[in-house]
Amino acid sequence: MTEIYIDTGQTELPDARGYFGEFGGRFVPETIIPALDELESAYAEAIADPSFHAELSNLQRTYTGRPTPISYARRLSEALGGAQIYLKREDLAHTGAHKINNALGQGLLAKRMGKRRIIAETGAGQHGVGTATATALLGLDCHVYMGSVDIRRQQPNVFRMKLLGAEVIPVESGSRTLKDAINEAMRDWVTNVETTFYLLGSALGPHPYPKIVRDFQSVIGAEAREQFQEMTGCLPDACIACVGGGSNAIGMFHAFRDDSDTELIGVEAGGRGIESKEHAARFADLDISRPGILHGTRSYVMQDEDGQIMETHSLSAGLDYPSVGPEHAHLRQLERAYYTMATDEEALEAFQVLSKLEGIIPALESAHAVAEAIKRAPAMPRDSALLVNLSGRGDKDLDSVIALLPPSVPPKH
Amino acid sequence: MTQAREIHGTAALKAMFARAKSEERAAFLPYFPIGYPTYSDSLRTIAAMAEAGVDGFEIGIPFSDPIADGPTIQAATQIALENGTTVPQCLEAVRTLRGQGVSQPMLMMGYANPLVAYGTDRFVRDARKAGADGLIVPDLPPEEAAMFAGSCAREGMALVFMLAPTSDDRRIELVARQATGFIYVVSLTGITGARKELPAYLTEFIARLRRGASMPLAMGFGISTPEHARRVSQLTDGFIVGSALVRAGGESVEAARDLARSMVEAIVK
Numbered sequence: 001m002t003e004i005y006i007d008t009g010q011t012e013l014p015d016a017r018g019y020f021g022e023f024g025g026r027f028v029p030e031t032i033i034p035a036l037d038e039l040e041s042a043y044a045e046a047i048a049d050p051s052f053h054a055e056l057s058n059l060q061r062t063y064t065g066r067p068t069p070i071s072y073a074r075r076l077s078e079a080l081g082g083a084q085i086y087l088k089r090e091d092l093a094h095t096g097a098h099k100i101n102n103a104l105g106q107g108l109l110a111k112r113m114g115k116r117r118i119i120a121e122t123g124a125g126q127h128g129v130g131t132a133t134a135t136a137l138l139g140l141d142c143h144v145y146m147g148s149v150d151i152r153r154q155q156p157n158v159f160r161m162k163l164l165g166a167e168v169i170p171v172e173s174g175s176r177t178l179k180d181a182i183n184e185a186m187r188d189w190v191t192n193v194e195t196t197f198y199l200l201g202s203a204l205g206p207h208p209y210p211k212i213v214r215d216f217q218s219v220i221g222a223e224a225r226e227q228f229q230e231m232t233g234c235l236p237d238a239c240i241a242c243v244g245g246g247s248n249a250i251g252m253f254h255a256f257r258d259d260s261d262t263e264l265i266g267v268e269a270g271g272r273g274i275e276s277k278e279h280a281a282r283f284a285d286l287d288i289s290r291p292g293i294l295h296g297t298r299s300y301v302m303q304d305e306d307g308q309i310m311e312t313h314s315l316s317a318g319l320d321y322p323s324v325g326p327e328h329a330h331l332r333q334l335e336r337a338y339y340t341m342a343t344d345e346e347a348l349e350a351f352q353v354l355s356k357l358e359g360i361i362p363a364l365e366s367a368h369a370v371a372e373a374i375k376r377a378p379a380m381p382r383d384s385a386l387l388v389n390l391s392g393r394g395d396k397d398l399d400s401v402i403a404l405l406p407p408s409v410p411p412k413h
Numbered sequence: 414m415t416q417a418r419e420i421h422g423t424a425a426l427k428a429m430f431a432r433a434k435s436e437e438r439a440a441f442l443p444y445f446p447i448g449y450p451t452y453s454d455s456l457r458t459i460a461a462m463a464e465a466g467v468d469g470f471e472i473g474i475p476f477s478d479p480i481a482d483g484p485t486i487q488a489a490t491q492i493a494l495e496n497g498t499t500v501p502q503c504l505e506a507v508r509t510l511r512g513q514g515v516s517q518p519m520l521m522m523g524y525a526n527p528l529v530a531y532g533t534d535r536f537v538r539d540a541r542k543a544g545a546d547g548l549i550v551p552d553l554p555p556e557e558a559a560m561f562a563g564s565c566a567r568e569g570m571a572l573v574f575m576l577a578p579t580s581d582d583r584r585i586e587l588v589a590r591q592a593t594g595f596i597y598v599v600s601l602t603g604i605t606g607a608r609k610e611l612p613a614y615l616t617e618f619i620a621r622l623r624r625g626a627s628m629p630l631a632m633g634f635g636i637s638t639p640e641h642a643r644r645v646s647q648l649t650d651g652f653i654v655g656s657a658l659v660r661a662g663g664e665s666v667e668a669a670r671d672l673a674r675s676m677v678e679a680i681v682k
């Protein structure tokens with residue numbers, strides 16, 4: 001297998017100002033503009049340096065356990081009776097999710113830049129764990145902001161971060177979820193910008209973060225495209241990934257961007273359903289989601305009439321965010337990618353089905369992507385194929401799921 | 414005691430700085446958010462500070478996610494939002510204050526998203542009509558400001574940008590070229606909030622900015638006491654006090670007025 005660990009792909013986007021079409025940019029206080037400039041040039045230098053690639057690819061192989069395999073989901077495919085379903089197993093990457101790909105890449109970059117104090121935000125805790133792992137490995141200092149609601153629903157990850165030597169700082173403002181953790185991380189960065197590297201966890205935020213995170217995650221699609229061809233001799237009819245901020249999805253989609261016969265499908269969190277307004281489906285509910293500016297970038301933002309950011313709801317902490325990475329807004333506008341959603345209930349069902357039929361307990365985030373495959377496959381011919389990005393494993397979610405499935409009601413199937 | 418204002422927008426700010434300069438001091442601009450602790454108290458507080466002799470105002474428009482603000486202003490603007498404060502209400506507040514005879518320059522200060530939701534051209538036009546003189550958007554660096562620059566220029570409204578201790582000569586030049594009215598000098602790397610001490614490097618920092626920018630410099634972030642005001646007044650063309658006055662305004666209109674007055678007294682020779 002060829003080693004393509006950072007696809008800095010000769011795509012023209014983002015442009016020099018950090019825009020993907022009309023989305024992206026840099027809407028941040030002046031204080032951190034010089035730090036973004038510094039990050040941009042340090043990143044450009046790093047990816048031009050073969051030793052950076054060598055160091056990262058060595059870690060990807062010997063530490064993260066890449067390449068992660070593709071598994072053919074035989075029993076699930078048979079049960080659905082339509083398209084064949086394949087799973088890209090990011091759940092098998094060290095720490096149990098794709099987030100480590102970006103955390104290691106940015107961690108190496110921070111080290112190269114001589115910044116020893118690392119801050120990060122986390123929702124589900126997977127990015128926090130990824131960052132705490134990278135900083136433990138590289139001998140850096142780690143401080144993770146996490147909303148107190150998320151701390152409650154992702155206890156195992158909080159414990160893991162602490163075990164890995166990170167400080168977990170509870171955030172009590174606003175909705176006390178991912179959005180508010182990013183607010184606090186940005187406030188920390190503005191204050192400590194000269195000594196601190198902000199290790200942002202998804203393909204969002206001010207330029208150059210959406211590009212850097214995409215590049216470090218593009219290993220997912222680069223591997224998967226080659227593996228899939230090796231296994232089947234062709235390309236999948238569709239790639240499916242869940243979309244929180246959008247990093248695992250963009251990482252999967254990037255390698256397939258010119259394969260016009262492969263549909264790219266992003267799955268947002270439908271929460272309690274679109275009508276309930278309690279969801280995080282930024283592309284599905286255009287009554288309350290419009291282009292706007294949040295956390296330094298112009299993209300779709302769930303907001304009220306007055307431009308105040310709305311609180312979102314999802315069972316899954318990693319998808320519970322009112323905006324979405326700017327490149328997804330662009331891909332949607334181009335109609336290159338298509339976005340849909342899965343409700344809490346559908347995700348919970350998919351969580352159980354995949355566990356029962358394949359022996360794989362997915363993260364609740366990833367279960368949203370599985371839910372879309374379950375919806376689509378039956379209507380597709382048997383010789384078609386869906387490639388689902390299984391972005392993470394579900395161990396972290398067991399407490400929430402146990403609470404939702406009362407012991408008197410045995411799990412279905 | 415309605416008195417018609419003869420000059421508006423950037424011209425009004427120019428006159429404000431000229432007057433302060435002729436008195437060998439800096440112009441003093443309080444920041445206060447509309448809707449805190451209530452809508453009517455915020456108007457009374459601003460009117461009382463106007464009576465106390467401040468030179469101008471930053472009129473805060475609350476936002477749900479104020480990433481450049483510390484705990485005091487976060488909490489105050491959160492209460493303002495819980496009180497139902499909207500962008501149209503903030504414009505209405507300016508109109509009302511003008512109707513009450515408040516004649517000092519007023520700049521609208523708010524994060525980008527609510528202004529974008531309102532419509533940037535429409536916002537600038539309506540702000541001007543309400544009696545505002547300029548605009549400060551803390552998450553809008555000059556590179557992204559095209560959406561406001563045209564309408565501000567048309568309406569004669571100041572569009573203020575910021576410089577920080579991290580800004581290099583290239584940034585200083587860029588901001589000096591694009592800002593109108595004045596440059597907002599962020600005194601420290603950090604968020605808003607009252608501080609016990611001002612940074613030691615201010616004299617040198619201001620001197621560096623003066624070499625690259627000839628327009629008025631108004632400093633904010635952390636200025637909290639009459640003693641701070643006195644020191645900054647010797648250094649800059651203007652200064653902004655936010656958190657300390659917001660905290661006082663949370664106690665009572667009189668507490669904010671008295672703190673503003675003690676700062677006015679500290680800088681007047």
Ligand SMILES: Cc1ncc(COP(=O)(O)O)c(C=O)c1O
Nearest residue numbers: 126244245246247248318391392
């Ligand atoms: C396993 C897993 N998948 C997906 C996500 C969503 O993030 P993104 O959209 O950036 O991939 C998260 C976020 O925490 C996650 O932990």
